[in-house]
Amino acid sequence: MAMNSKSEPGDPDAKKDPQREDGSLRRCAFLTMACMEGFVSDDELAYAPLRERGWVVEAVAWNRPGVDWARYDLVVIRSTWDYQNSPTEFLAVLEEISRSGTHLENAIDLVRGNMNKEYLRDLERRGISIVPTMWGSDLGPVDPMRIMGALDADEVVLKPVIGANADHAFRLGRGSSLWSEAAVAFADRAYLAQPFIASVVTVGEYSLFFFDGQLSHVILKTPKLHDFRVQEEHGGNIAPAPASPELVSAAEKVMAAIEGCPLYARVDLVQLQDQSYGLMELEMIEPALYLRKDKEAADRFACAIDRRVRERAGSSRG
Numbered sequence: 001m002a003m004n005s006k007s008e009p010g011d012p013d014a015k016k017d018p019q020r021e022d023g024s025l026r027r028c029a030f031l032t033m034a035c036m037e038g039f040v041s042d043d044e045l046a047y048a049p050l051r052e053r054g055w056v057v058e059a060v061a062w063n064r065p066g067v068d069w070a071r072y073d074l075v076v077i078r079s080t081w082d083y084q085n086s087p088t089e090f091l092a093v094l095e096e097i098s099r100s101g102t103h104l105e106n107a108i109d110l111v112r113g114n115m116n117k118e119y120l121r122d123l124e125r126r127g128i129s130i131v132p133t134m135w136g137s138d139l140g141p142v143d144p145m146r147i148m149g150a151l152d153a154d155e156v157v158l159k160p161v162i163g164a165n166a167d168h169a170f171r172l173g174r175g176s177s178l179w180s181e182a183a184v185a186f187a188d189r190a191y192l193a194q195p196f197i198a199s200v201v202t203v204g205e206y207s208l209f210f211f212d213g214q215l216s217h218v219i220l221k222t223p224k225l226h227d228f229r230v231q232e233e234h235g236g237n238i239a240p241a242p243a244s245p246e247l248v249s250a251a252e253k254v255m256a257a258i259e260g261c262p263l264y265a266r267v268d269l270v271q272l273q274d275q276s277y278g279l280m281e282l283e284m285i286e287p288a289l290y291l292r293k294d295k296e297a298a299d300r301f302a303c304a305i306d307r308r309v310r311e312r313a314g315s316s317r318g
Contacts, residue, residue, distance in 0.1 A: 049302035069100035105263040153195035208251040211304035217294035250277040
């Protein structure tokens with residue numbers, strides 16, 4: 001699948017010079033986890049195309065102590081898929097990186113705003129169609145009828161407002177035995193409740209990837225049999241998908257509503273009852289990019305990284 005980009009992968013001008021005037025390679029850190037067991041990441045596919053552009057990349061656990069962040073020219077948040085367990089500590093590390101003078105992508109303000117899923121409320125106020133959502137500070141005494149009544153749904157999904165990997169996500173129907181378990185999980189944490197979207201099972205969830213504001217590739221995620229979670233870690237299936245005009249238009253509208261242009265963003269869309277697309281989530285912290293699902297995606301990502309650094313260096317000299 002070939003998407004539009006500001007620089008084509010085969011453009012020799014995009015690869016010809018190292019970034020430093022002295023000819024040495026620039027250093028980039030991809031933030032990750034200390035242990036990736038049980039997770040699937042293909043970020044390393046971007047290493048070679050970045051090397052062609054004068055970069056050397058090192059994977060660094062975000063919570064590794066004693067890192068000299070100033071030794072890097074750029075830090076890119078990637079597979080930090082345990083940050084939700086220590087969000088305060090995670091933000092403190094990002095602030096430390098920013099204070100070191102090293103450039104951070106995505107920017108800490110974008111990360112901070114994207115960490116709490118209440119960003120969906122803000123996007124809805126800006127005209128974005130989201131999956132209908134009810135917000136709560138804690139479940140308190142379990143009252144399934146109140147939640148399902150408010151959403152006009154016989155089946156709902158509950159998940160934390162700060163979370164990832166579908167951790168503590170519950171699919172709940174009338175009389176479900178899981179309501180008591182959900183009450184314990186959300187006894188002292190904020191949650192959001194949404195109607196269960198049947199198309200997640202019958203069609204799947206679309207993810208559209210944008211690098212430096214340009215659409216790169218599209219995938220379709222479908223859950224395994226008798227599940228609703230589409231993540232690979234939960235047995236979901238991931239496949240390349242065509243970019244229909246309606247799908248792209250819905251995703252581009254989401255991107256246009258963002259203040260600032262992220263280096264990377266993943267727009268997750270599902271088909272609603274009226275066949276339109278609703279935003280499930282906008283991931284700008286640590287989305288899996290599924291570079292392996294499009295043969296040009298890793299090169300587009302490397303191109304976006306290198307181009308942004310070149311443009312920033314040019315503007316600072318100007």
